[in-house]
Amino acid sequence: MMIVAMEPLKPETPAELAEALATAAARRRTISLDGAGTKARMHGGGEPAAVAITTAGLNRIIEYEPRDLTISV
Numbered sequence: 001m002m003i004v005a006m007e008p009l010k011p012e013t014p015a016e017l018a019e020a021l022a023t024a025a026a027r028r029r030t031i032s033l034d035g036a037g038t039k040a041r042m043h044g045g046g047e048p049a050a051v052a053i054t055t056a057g058l059n060r061i062i063e064y065e066p067r068d069l070t071i072s073v
């Protein structure tokens with residue numbers, strides 16, 4: 001059996017990410033959530049996920065509260 005690498009979904013807004021996660025959950029699909037991929041080999045293997053999602057498109061500052069020392073990105 002040959003495993004074909006899937007092209008990950010790349011949401012660019014929190015709403016798009018929520019939609020991708022909700023769709024996968026509604027279809028009872030496993031997901032692989034990845035950022036830049038720098039730690040991809042650290043998870044120790046396992047079954048491949050049905051849906052790959054990368055957060056690389058979520059690269060903006062949403063809210064910054066310097067007095068509270070908090071940031072939402």
